[in-house]
Amino acid sequence: MDDLRKAIFETRRSIRSFEPRQISNVDLHEMLEAAQLAASAMNEQAWFFTVIQKEEVIQELALLATGIEEAPYYNAPTVIACFAADDAIAPVEDCTLAIANMMYAAVLNDLGTCWIHSTKEVFNNPKYAKLKKACGVPDGYTCIGSLAVGYPRNESPKPESRKQNVFSIIR
């Protein structure tokens, strides 16, 4: 594997500071196409993605998730929430594989992402069913995770140290 390709794994960092400008439509659609190409159990592809770029909706989500407007999305211009059908065979695995593809499609377009867990608490709370519907999510889908997405602002974080002794080899 050449260095350029190896860099993809090191270049992907969790970005927590974004420029205000919106990501381009081309970059967005490359992320979504990549998501659709992820593996899934029995090739079910039982996922759904809502891309939120309307500032007021991101702020509403943030306030419901944490009570703080700037958290948890770090003022990212785009939030992509990922849902799995309630009867999916492997909902968390499949959505995570799709999200991983989006993380790398982002890196390849010089975008930054950060996995945000707390979006689940909002979209999976029956109290906020209207918001979920207003975001275009079909009935019978559960939120698995989400990504804050944008152009990193002055951020090129180096990876934190990697835990050692995390594998065994049986030959």
Place this chain on the structure above:
Amino acid sequence: MDDLRKAIFETRRSIRSFEPRQISNVDLHEMLEAAQLAASAMNEQAWFFTVIQKEEVIQELALLATGIEEAPYYNAPTVIACFAADDAIAPVEDCTLAIANMMYAAVLNDLGTCWIHSTKEVFNNPKYAKLKKACGVPDGYTCIGSLAVGYPRNESPKPESRKQNVFSIIR
């Protein structure tokens, strides 16, 4: 994103036919390094990977998983099982992100992989605790998933059709 880079998402397919020759140590270690660079909740990195290359152990796993020696690993020369600490914050998400990194590190070295779910049933069955220990897995870890890995044999499958209408955009 240039075409070469875009290809990575299309090139990754689930491979179900492998050459018998073992993957190189260099390729293996590039996969493991990539796995360690995955994101994880609170950067816990609460994962563990056992790399099984001993044919008898793969066959034993296969027989316990399905009763059939050739399934579910398709005679792959390497099986990598991924475990998460029982107290991990996001065990399935984190292990899946690590496995995704391994899938792409494999693709970048012209290897093929296939996600195999049934390994979990073996390693998480208390009846087979001795096998789990013999594979070097520490106590207090649960199997989340696994990959069959090898050089694809005459396989360059095209992607199955992609489900449409899987996203909404809120602007």
